[in-house]
Amino acid sequence: MTMTTDELTKIYQDLHQIPEIGLQEFETQAYLLSVITKLPQTWLTVKKIATATLVLVSGRAPHKTLGWRTDIDALPVQEQTGLPFASKHPGMMHACGHDIHMTVALGLLDYFAQQQPKNNLLFLFQPAEENASGGKRLYEMGALDEWRPDEFYGLHINPQLPTGAIGCRQGTLFAGTCEIHAHFSGKSGHAAYPHLANDMVVAGAQFVNQIQTIVSRNVDPIESGVVTLGQFHAGTIGNVISGSAQIDGTIRALTQVMNQHIQQRVRTIAEGIALSYDCQVALDLHQGGYYPVENDPKTTAAFIQTMQADPAIEYVETEPAMTGEDFGFLISKIHGTMFWLGVDQPYQLHSEHLAPHVGAIEKGIYAMTTYFKKRDAEV
């Protein structure tokens, strides 16, 4: 018998309580392995690479390997849900639903550990989706070489969709992102002697303002882009001129070309500020593996067709989203499809109040067992 609703809910609640930041997911990995090793092992092979876990389900007559990826890391967010199974790790929370993602993956693995698929299935429990390009790191260290999938699939929860609804689209599902880290250095001084100092609050403020012109003046209005500066740290007290300013943010765009165009504009503006304010700027634009998530035409057509054909599945055609995902890197190398799983919430992803509806878990498992079985039935 496959996992019951209560068993899946318990797994979800256990995982929710032990969120860990990217590349530090040791307790999470131990928990995942404790569940995986209790499954029938006849056609499973398990491999650990740092905090990543790979499980190969050997098919009975394989023509190919279908891949399923889940992310396992959490965010530095102090949970405020008030749930009885809230995070036990202060300042850390599964605020992006990776606990739901992992539970769906375990339920899917449980199903195929009991019903041997025709094709091979590779399950990748991937660290560091939020902060450190875990998918790209694994790929570049050759972690997928031995069991390289021919097609790759993954999901992300979506608070705005009804519980269990499957949302997908052809083309770009998620934006490509790029982190901005800008450090301006001038000369600190007394507030009463501005002419003897070089004020980085003023230089930084100009940088923030000029950045606002990128989307309004440099992005084709038919396309889109986002530049958000979420942090500005400068100074210590009102009567001291600050000689440094640290500004951090993120770029979002639906194509890699637009992402690079915006990166170039950020670079030019930062250099221009340094020149005009006679200061230094150290600019780090870090894209890592956060390429746009571009769904493959063939796998996505097959996926959407399967979802639409099953009356037990609520399928929704979605718009591209400006959220990022390092699955974008993996499916730039191995074609595949990503989709949304609705969890019906008034709160956004990354909110300290996010409490996804657990009813989504079994619907996600059902959608993917249905799809993988259909894929198996094709030659």
Ligand SMILES: CC(=O)N[C@@H](CCC[C@H](N)C(=O)O)C(=O)O
């Ligand atoms: C689904 C989601 O929320 N993903 C994150 C990815 C972070 C990318 C990177 N740290 C950046 O900010 O560029 C997101 O913030 O969209």
